[in-house]
Amino acid sequence: MTMLTFKIYRNDNEESATGFDLGDVEFSFDGKIVSSRGHPQLSHMIYVSLVDLIDGLLQLKGGKKRYEYVGADSSFNLHFNKNKSGVDILHEKRKYGPISLEKLLEAVDSGIDSFLADPRNELSTDSSIYDDFNSSRKALKNSLS
Template sequence: MSPDQGMMIHISVTQLLDCLADLMTGQRKAVSFTGADTSFELRFRSTKKGVKVAARSGPVALVSRTELARTVLSAAERHAASHLSSLPRGEGVADDYSAALKRFRPHAGKSPAGSATGRQMDLMRQLSDGAIRPEVFAKEWLGARRKALADGERMGEGLEHHLNQVFYALDGYPIDPALREEGDTTEAELLAAVEQALSLLSD
């Protein structure tokens, strides 16, 4: 894939996210998406039974709004994790893509209030703000993670990836200070991992 082709994909995904956002909010009952610099087209129509997806060749699928939002968001976040970092910070295309992701995430029903995943995010913010001790954070965050897994909470791949990075940092962080050894994750390294995850999730 050439740099120009890659840029067109970034632009197309941004346009798709914004296009579907209008459908998800109910501002429009039907939307049409055409990829940048291509003839590829998809049409989406909201019905009582869900969202009808069609291409120029005919019907493609009938899915619920939530399923459509989560599928699109997951693919967009996976693409961002693999390719967006290659663009310079401050690059307009990258900024537009990140902003579109941020706007679209609520439509996928991610981290609802009261969920265990939402609790993990709250604890991360508390640690970043200095409102909670690292050992308390570690114990409560791991407990929330276990609950999220037990409850089968679903999330986009981007969010899952960043939460996994925090988990990997905690895996090397003994909660009991008496058990800590050289080479273990330090409090500073744990905080850095949490703040990096929060920063990337807010992009």
């Protein structure tokens, strides 16, 4: 089975995060990296995109077979296809995986936890995306327990 790590980068250097900050995501599959990082045209609204990513992956857990992640306000995309051997991730005609759905969810959860360990990446309660982001995070954590 494939080893997976997930990282998030916020491109805005401001001390406090807003719900619409641009950033990048990076998946590493046994050392093979799929990332929007280093390509300014692929950076996307990171918090909005994370909500979509979590919700889409949880739909796979709920029985859906396919999910397409498209970074908000970007052309960066990944296709997640669930099958008997796990989840395959496709990017630019390359296939990564399979990885178990549980390991994929754990990697995303761990990546978000690492990202939020930096206090500058925490959303303030008055952010327009705060409730959606934290609701999705809670649903992800609940799916893992």
